[in-house]
Amino acid sequence: MANTARIAPASVVQTATTKVHEVIKQRILDGHYQAHEYIREANIARELDVSRTPVREALRELVSEGWLEMIPHHGSRVTAWTEKDAREVFELRLVLEPMAVRMASERMTRECLTKLEAMASHMEQLTEMADTTPSIRNEIASINHEFHRELIHASGNQRLGAVLESVVRTSVIRRNFSHYDLASLRRSMRHHREILEAIKVGSPLWAEQIMSAHLLAAKSLNGRFSDSAES
Structure with a gap:
């Protein structure tokens, strides 16, 4: 007692x-x-x-x-999200996250892939409501973070996952898609879907390259809309 x-x-x-x-x-x-x-x-x-x-x-x-x-x-x-912050974070992600996706492609389980496909479908549905219901973008951001986290976890590399967890959390959750227009959101969702298609057909290189394109597109948008012009 x-x-x-x-x-x-x-x-x-x-x-x-x-x-x-x-x-x-x-x-x-x-x-x-x-x-x-x-x-x-x-x-x-x-x-x-x-x-x-x-x-x-x-x-x-x-x-x-x-x-x-x-x-x-x-x-x-x-804390403010500056251009320097965005640049440093995306420099790390562009090196490490495509690598993680390539490794995930080689180790992906059916259970994990099914979960990722469900998240991708949910985000696609929410995207079509983003213009009429702005608060939906926060929900997309949350699911998007989980999607990236699951992909990284599926790599099976714990050290890589630990490094990327804090980096991805900062850049994915920190930005709530408020600056994404509908076309940019749809493009982001297509990237998710294409990454999963590449994994399904067993093409790690394809998955890796789409993740690179996905991050470059996000880097462009985040760099344009940092919280301040500090460097």
Whole structure:
């Protein structure tokens, strides 16, 4: 009984931390919090009806993940997505992610391919509603991140997956497709479908090349619409 009493508070704090973490991250994605806006610990604790301890922990996690930056004597603020950030991230992705897709093509299971095809179909359906329901773009972004994550995981290379996980999370989730017009969204969805077709017919090189084209197209759009002109 005594051990349970000691463990429970930590468990409660962790649950609250997870809640705060997800709320703040989603608000960044939704544009509720803008680049360079400060996230005040006391305000979040009051608004979400939690103590300041889980808020403090959530802010630390978000800083470590790159969503926030710590400014000495001022607090945590939303990081800006600059042209330099976009260039560096996509330089890494253009080298590593096509490699991961090539490896995934050689190791893909039927179960994983079926899951990827379902995600691709769902994104295609949502894309056709993107102009009439702008909030749909956030849902597309979330599924898109999962799609890329599954492809990378299917490579079977844990170290490659670990490196790409943080890089892809930053560039895929950070951008919520708000700057994509319908033609660009449809092109992105066609790339997903063609990657899966290449995997189905057993052509790793084809899959690798389409992923490169997919990333180059995304790089062009992200570079044009960074949060600021800082370099």
